[in-house]
Amino acid sequence: AQSVTQLDSQVPVFEEAPVELRCNYSSSVSVYLFWYVQYPNQGLQLLLKYLSGSTLVKGINGFEAEFNKSQTSFHLRKPSVHISDTAEYFCAVANAGGTSYGKLTFGQGTILTVHP
C-alpha cells in the first residue's frame, strides 16, 4: 500500500516571497511522483512529475520539486509567488513499472494563500 502525507494543510505567504510545500510518501515499490494544482471550481492541472533521472524537476509557472529517495520526500518550491498562485496543491504517487493502471494516490492537499 502507498500513502502520501502533505505536512501542511495551509500555507499563507506574501507576494514575491519564496514558498515550499512539503510532501512525504510511503511505498514498498518504486514510484512516480506528481504535483497537481486545483483552482476553485476546476479540475486538477499537472505542475510537474518525476519519473526517473535528475532528482530536480522543473514544471510550469516557475515551480520546481526535488525528489529525495532517502527521505522519501518530494517538496515543491517556488522562489517568488504571485497572487495567481493561490490554489490548492496536491502531491500524488503512482506505482512505477507500468502496473499503476491509472491509479494515483493523493495527499490531503495544501491550500496556498498568497497575500498582497
Added chain:
Amino acid sequence: KAGVTQTPRYLIKTRGQQVTLSCSPISGHRSVSWYQQTPGQGLQFLFEYFSETQRNKGNFPGRFSGRQFSNSRSEMNVSTLELGDSALYLCASSPGQGTDTQYFGPGTRLTVL
C-alpha cells in the same frame, strides 16, 4: 486539442436514486480514470478503464460502477445514492501507459439530499 469534458457539471439527487456521469477523454486517449473528491476523504481513486476493460479499481462498494465505450468515452454509475456520496467526481484521461500524465476534467458536482 479539446480537453477532458464531463457532463453534467452539477447534479442534485435524493437518497435512494441512481445517477450516471459521463466523461469524454482527450482525442486519442484510451485510458479513463475516475476519482471522488470530498472534504473529509480527499481524492480517492474509483477505477480505471482502458480499451473498454476495467484494469484497476479502488476500495469502493459495488454501488459504484463504470464502463467504457469503443470511442473511449466513459460513464460512471452510482446506485442507491447515500448522503455520503455527495462529492466532486473527477475523471482523467491518458494514453494509457504508466508514465503518461493524467489530464483531468472539471468534474461533476453531485449533491445528494
